[in-house]
Structures are given as structure tokens and as C-alpha cells.
Amino acid sequence: MSDGAPVALIKPAEDTYADFRTRAVSSEAITLIRDIVDQAVVWEQERKQEDGQQASVRGAYKRGAAGLKSLRGALARFVGHLLIAKADPTKTGKVYRSLKKDGFSGGPVTYNAFTSAWKALEALELVSRSPGAPRFHSLGFDNKPMHLDGMGRASIFEATPKLDALAHQHGVALEDIHRHFEPEQDALQLRAYSKWKWSPRSEADGGTAPTKVRGAIVSFEPSERTAELEAQVTRLNDFLRNFTIRGGRFYGFFRGFNRGQNASAFNWDRGGRLYAYGQGTYQSMPGEQRALITIDGEPTVEIDISASYLTVFHGLVKAPFDPREGTWERIDIDNKQVAKDWINISLANGTELQKWPSGTVADYRSTGIELARDYPIKHVRRAALMAFPALTKLEGSGLTWAELMYAEAEAIMITMTRLIDKGVPCLPVFDSIIVPLPQVRLAAGVLYDAFYQRVGRPPLLKSKSALPGVDEQMAAAIAVDERWVNAFHL
Structure with missing residues (x-):
């Protein structure tokens, strides 16, 4: 019997799709x-012979080049799933997939290739198979829930x-499986507008509050613009795979664009950040x-763009601003974070914040601050506008x-492209970059110039690194008098 104490609910482990x-x-x-x-092909040959299709009648069984490539691709992807699932302690170790033919339309593996793959693996006793429960899953390429295996x-x-x-015999250890198999992602992802819905919240938050629902993935037609963007991302991924990155997972990037409800009219100039795909990545x-994190054994430094959105906004509205002056x-105002939150929420919404969001109120209340009482929004607004009239x-x-995100993302893309041209690896974290310690001065200078060029205002670059000499290298990079951007200082 229960003693009245709350019972913790543990979410059961799930199979992997x-x-x-x-x-x-x-x-x-x-x-x-x-x-x-090789084993699968031998098994197929033996099965054909057992089925009575002898070489003397129809010729020796042999897969063509296209068929062999298709089988190889299916086996590589499926075996990767099987081993990754087996290595994940948070999952059951099992993988599920419908065997219904129409569930493979538009996917990276054909129905025939997968059928050949799993049958060979089962016959070779490399995989076990059993029926499971009916399931729903978003297939990814059309983002629509599909009832797997229908009836x-x-x-x-x-x-x-x-x-x-x-x-293990081939050196593929489960404990290091992510070094051997990586998840794959399209180079570009377009999402529709995010939406808000009302949902119950805790009593501490006062009833109900809106919850943000991320926009759905939108299909788009390839164009010269998308091909150019995809080529940029592919080049970054191909370059970075030449380096050994330790201390954080990295499988590759995709650029995520937003507010693309009407894909045919989208100009690919909203959002556009580089996201590391996969779970538990360094970002x-x-x-x-x-x-x-280390790159090829070298310690790394993270260089941040301080007050990035605020600087970008001043640049886009062509208002004077130099963040290096503060x-x-x-x-x-005594609590700078309160004013910072008002500014950032206003910038995100595209309009001056008139009422503190309930979630923000709850966050501050947990620290003993009542925003409406301690920091009336009209007082915070006045202080913010006096500091930043723009x-x-x-x-x-x-x-x-x-x-704002797009301008920032473009500055990061310019930085990474220029660093690649110089053979320097760089890992972005939205408004910052991670680079090897010996390349800090070069990277800081490239980032400074790229941001200034794209935004029209100089960035304030900072680093929390405790490694010796970092601050001096960054200061030296930014202080170079020959910077082309000096002539365009506004």
C-alpha cells in the first residue's frame, strides 16, 4: 500500500525507429x-541455388553494380541503427520499422533493398526479428504521421x-559507436511559423500560459539558391570530418531556416543558423x-559575440552603436538582467514588450523577485530606451x-568559410565559435571582420577561457589598424 508519498514515474525505455x-x-x-x-551476397547465391534456379539453367546469380550499391547502402544504414540502438542505455536496444511497401516512398532506402538486407541479416543470424505493436511515426521526408504497417x-x-x-572483431566497439556510425541530415531544413497554444501550468504560475509549438517542417522545391546553400553546408561538413573532435559529439551540420509557411515565396533569409544534428551534440x-573540447588534440577556445542581437539590430536600422563602448x-537600473530580458524579448517579438510573460514572472519569482512590484515594465522600458534610443x-x-538571426548566421558562415580557406577548423555555437587555441588570434580577427562586414557594426568579442594568453591574442587581433572595416565605421 502507498504511504501517501509521491511516486516518481519513470518513463519506460523506447524502441528506436x-x-x-x-x-x-x-x-x-x-x-x-x-x-x-559479402556474406549477404553469398547467402543470396546459395538461396537461389536451393530454390532450383541453377547456373546451368539461368546463369550464375550475380548482383549488378546498381543492385550491389543499393544493398550496401541499406545494410550500412540498418546495421548502424541496430548497433547505435544496442549501445544506447536509455533505449531498449531494439529497432522497429514497417515492412509495408508504400512506407518507403521518397526515403533514402528502397523497399526492395531493405527487404533484401533484413532477410540476409536474419538468415546470417546477425539480427532477430519479431512482430511488434502498431505504431505511428513521422517519416521525416514529408513530416506526416504514418500508421506503420497499417493493418x-x-x-x-x-x-x-x-x-x-x-x-567487435572489426574494431567497432559499442562504447565508441558514434565514432563509427553517424546520423545523417539534409543540409537544409525549412520550418513554418511557430505557434502558441494554451495549456495548464502549475498553480505557482497562476493558471494558464501559452506554450510555444515549433513550426512543422516544410517541403520545398530545389533551386539555384538552395543548391548554393546546400553546397556551403556540405563543404563545411566534409572539411570538418578531416579532424578528430573529442569532448563533444559532432556528426555534421544543417542550416535551419524559419517562417517558411509559403515555401515557394521564401527567400531563404529568415533564421539560417547552423545546427549540429544528432542527439547530445557539443552545442x-x-x-x-x-x-x-579538443580538435586534433589541441585545446580549444570559445569566442563569443556579446550582445549579438542588439548589435545586429542597430546595424540593420543603421543606428550608431559600438558595443565596445559598453x-x-x-x-x-540595478538589475541589468531584467533590462536585458526586456530588450531581448522585445527584439525577438519585433515589438516593445508591454507586459511581462507569465513564464518570465515565474522564473524571477523563484529567485524572490516580483517583477510587477520590483521592476514595473514601464520603468524598465524607460531605462532601456534611454540607454538604446534606436x-x-x-x-x-x-x-x-x-x-536578426539570419544576419548573425551569415556572419558565422562567412567566418567559417574564410577559416576553411586557411585550413582552420571551427565549430559554431550560434553566436560563438570554438577554435583550436593556436588559431585564436586569426579566428578572432576573421570573426570580427565578417560580423562587421555583414552587420555594419563592430562586434564585442569575449571569451570565458581560462587558458593563458587568450585575452591577449584576441585583443591583438581586434587592434590591428589595417582592418578594412575601419574605413566604414559608422
């Missing part, structure tokens, strides 16, 4: 897949000990953990977070 967006990247994984493909049940697959042993790590400290232009500017 096989979307086939996994690929072998290490030499060990590629060799493993080659071995499995039946999605099949469940699991790597057998024999597959585990074969992988989702706290700053103190990112500080431990940012938040200009505001005549914010009065916000209402008529038509600018929101999506336009």
Missing part, C-alpha cells in the same frame, strides 16, 4: 559493412550477439563542458528574431 538516416564513417565500420555485404504490426529488429561479436553541452552597463525604431522596422 529506423529512418535509415545513419551512415558508416570510420574505416572500421566501412570494413564491417563490406564483410556483411498489421511494425516489425522489431535487434542485433544478435553474433553481430556484436562481428562488429547542447554547458559552456564549461565545451571548454574541454552594452548592458549603460542601462540605469529601440524606438523597433515597431516600424518589421524586424523580428528571424531577421
Whole structure:
């Protein structure tokens, strides 16, 4: 019987959906897949002979080049899923996928290739298969929920000990599986407008409050513009795969664009940040953990653009502003964070904030601050506008977070492209970049110029790195008199 104490609900582990967006990247994984493909082809030959299709009647069984490539791709992606699922302690170790033919339309693996792959793996005792419960899943390429296996049940697959042993034999260890297989993502992603819905909240938050629902993925027709953007991302990914990154997961990037409800009229100038795809990547790590990342054994430094959106806004409305002369400290209010929140929320919404959001109220209340009582919004607004008069232009500017993000993202893309040209690896974290310690001075200078060029205002660059000499290198990079941007200082 219960003693009245609250019972913690533990979410059960889930099976993994096989979307086939996994690929072998290490030499060990590629060799493993080659071995499995060879075994699968031999099994197919033997099965044909057992079925009575003898060489004397129809000729020796042999896959054509296209068929062999298709089988290899299916096996690489599926085996990757199986081993990644097996290595994940938060999942069941099992993978599910419908065997219904129409569920493969538009995907990276064809129905015939997957059928050949799983049948060979099952016959070789490298995978076990069993029926599962009916499921729903968004397939990714059309973003629509699909009832998997319609009238039946999605099949469940699991790597057998024999597959585990074969992988280990080829140097593919489960504890290091993400070095061998990586998730795959399209280079570009377009999403519609985010929406707000009302949902119950805790009593501490006072009833109900809106919850942001991320916009759905939107399909788009390829064009010269999208091809150019995809080529940029592909070049970044191909370059960075030449380096060994430790201390944080990195599989590759995609650029995420926003507010694309009407894809045919979208100009690819909203959002556009570089996102590291996959789960648990370096971008989702706290700053103190990112500080431990190494690139080819070199320690790294994260260089931040301080007050990025505020600087971008001044540049886009062509208002004088030099963040090196001070940012938040200009505001005549004892709690700078409160004013900073008012400014950032206003910039994100494209309009001056007139009422504190309930979520913000709850966050401050947990620290003992009652915003309505301690920091009336009209007082905070007055202090913010006195410090940054250009914010009065916000209402008529038509600018929101999506336009500000795009300008910032373009500055980061320019920086990374120029660093690649010089052979320097760089990992972006939205409004900052991570670079090897020996390249700090070069990277700081390139970032400074790229941001100034794109935005029209100089950035305030900072770093929290405790490594010796970082501050001096950054200061030296920014102080160079020959910078082309000096002539355009506004």
C-alpha cells in the first residue's frame, strides 16, 4: 500500500525507429559493412541455388553494380541503427520499422533493398526479428504521421550477439559507436511559423500560459539558391570530418531556416543558423563542458559575440552603436538582467514588450523577485530606451528574431568559410565559435571582420577561457589598424 508519498514515474525505455538516416564513417565500420555485404551476397547465391534456379539453367546469380550499391547502402544504414540502438542505455536496444511497401516512398532506402538486407541479416543470424505493436511515426521526408504497417504490426529488429561479436572483431566497439556510425541530415531544413497554444501550468504560475509549438517542417522545391546553400553546408561538413573532435559529439551540420509557411515565396533569409544534428551534440553541452573540447588534440577556445542581437539590430536600422563602448552597463537600473530580458524579448517579438510573460514572472519569482512590484515594465522600458534610443525604431522596422538571426548566421558562415580557406577548423555555437587555441588570434580577427562586414557594426568579442594568453591574442587581433572595416565605421 502507498504511504501517501509521491511516486516518481519513470518513463519506460523506447524502441528506436529506423529512418535509415545513419551512415558508416570510420574505416572500421566501412570494413564491417563490406564483410556483411559479402556474406549477404553469398547467402543470396546459395538461396537461389536451393530454390532450383541453377547456373546451368539461368546463369550464375550475380548482383549488378546498381543492385550491389543499393544493398550496401541499406545494410550500412540498418546495421548502424541496430548497433547505435544496442549501445544506447536509455533505449531498449531494439529497432522497429514497417515492412509495408508504400512506407518507403521518397526515403533514402528502397523497399526492395531493405527487404533484401533484413532477410540476409536474419538468415546470417546477425539480427532477430519479431512482430511488434502498431505504431505511428513521422517519416521525416514529408513530416506526416504514418500508421506503420497499417493493418498489421511494425516489425522489431535487434542485433544478435553474433553481430556484436562481428562488429567487435572489426574494431567497432559499442562504447565508441558514434565514432563509427553517424546520423545523417539534409543540409537544409525549412520550418513554418511557430505557434502558441494554451495549456495548464502549475498553480505557482497562476493558471494558464501559452506554450510555444515549433513550426512543422516544410517541403520545398530545389533551386539555384538552395543548391548554393546546400553546397556551403556540405563543404563545411566534409572539411570538418578531416579532424578528430573529442569532448563533444559532432556528426555534421544543417542550416535551419524559419517562417517558411509559403515555401515557394521564401527567400531563404529568415533564421539560417547552423545546427549540429544528432542527439547530445557539443552545442547542447554547458559552456564549461565545451571548454574541454579538443580538435586534433589541441585545446580549444570559445569566442563569443556579446550582445549579438542588439548589435545586429542597430546595424540593420543603421543606428550608431559600438558595443565596445559598453552594452548592458549603460542601462540605469540595478538589475541589468531584467533590462536585458526586456530588450531581448522585445527584439525577438519585433515589438516593445508591454507586459511581462507569465513564464518570465515565474522564473524571477523563484529567485524572490516580483517583477510587477520590483521592476514595473514601464520603468524598465524607460531605462532601456534611454540607454538604446534606436529601440524606438523597433515597431516600424518589421524586424523580428528571424531577421536578426539570419544576419548573425551569415556572419558565422562567412567566418567559417574564410577559416576553411586557411585550413582552420571551427565549430559554431550560434553566436560563438570554438577554435583550436593556436588559431585564436586569426579566428578572432576573421570573426570580427565578417560580423562587421555583414552587420555594419563592430562586434564585442569575449571569451570565458581560462587558458593563458587568450585575452591577449584576441585583443591583438581586434587592434590591428589595417582592418578594412575601419574605413566604414559608422
